Amino acid sequence: MSQLTILSALTLGAPFAQLEPKWRTLNPDIALDFHWHPSTVIAQQVAAGVAADAIVATIETQAQLESEGFLQADSVTDLVDSPIGFAVLPGVTPPDISTPEAVKQTLLAARSVAWSAGGASGIYFAELLKQLGIDAEVRARGTIIRAGYTAEQLHNGAADIALQQISELLMVPNIQIVGALPAPLQQPVSLAGSVLQTSDNAVAAQRFLHWLQTPEVFAVFSQYGLTKRY
Numbered sequence: 001m002s003q004l005t006i007l008s009a010l011t012l013g014a015p016f017a018q019l020e021p022k023w024r025t026l027n028p029d030i031a032l033d034f035h036w037h038p039s040t041v042i043a044q045q046v047a048a049g050v051a052a053d054a055i056v057a058t059i060e061t062q063a064q065l066e067s068e069g070f071l072q073a074d075s076v077t078d079l080v081d082s083p084i085g086f087a088v089l090p091g092v093t094p095p096d097i098s099t100p101e102a103v104k105q106t107l108l109a110a111r112s113v114a115w116s117a118g119g120a121s122g123i124y125f126a127e128l129l130k131q132l133g134i135d136a137e138v139r140a141r142g143t144i145i146r147a148g149y150t151a152e153q154l155h156n157g158a159a160d161i162a163l164q165q166i167s168e169l170l171m172v173p174n175i176q177i178v179g180a181l182p183a184p185l186q187q188p189v190s191l192a193g194s195v196l197q198t199s200d201n202a203v204a205a206q207r208f209l210h211w212l213q214t215p216e217v218f219a220v221f222s223q224y225g226l227t228k229r230y
Contacts, residue, residue, distance in 0.1 A: 114159035
């Protein structure tokens, strides 16, 4: 049996709890070895020479690594867009995030908002706070993690609102999804896959990426609010 080592954005962690058994049924001779990280960390690992066959990361990370010569030519495969949203604990009255002004007031009223400094959603959120003119106020009470799942900060009491891609929020059990950022503030995180130049199993890696574009896989992706890019 061969094995594909895949460096993947956290976004696909929840869907792959369902998808990996489907892959095993179709490809019993090819095992999948996932390593879950923010895209910024994936870029650092690839540049440092970490051994892997494929990556799934933001299109910005893909473009950077392609320009630096780390990706096989023509292997970049568009996958999904992932909306950013909020979560709170079960039983809490969901805050109003229906409009940009409502989001602003909800963030100012929160005891602490959790976001990830290393994740694409957190990087965008940091800019959004400046756009809304509330960076200093929210950051002073913010719970900022380097990487990982922000909704965990709800359970440990560090924060009362967590922001992240909705598919990543859903990786934490016993939380309540409030909803996605409203359209004027929404900037979905766009993901693509690619095969690394150093892959020893490039044909199988490309097969895996093409499989991620099939209707069977997208049916699972859509359960986590992911939308097509292809």
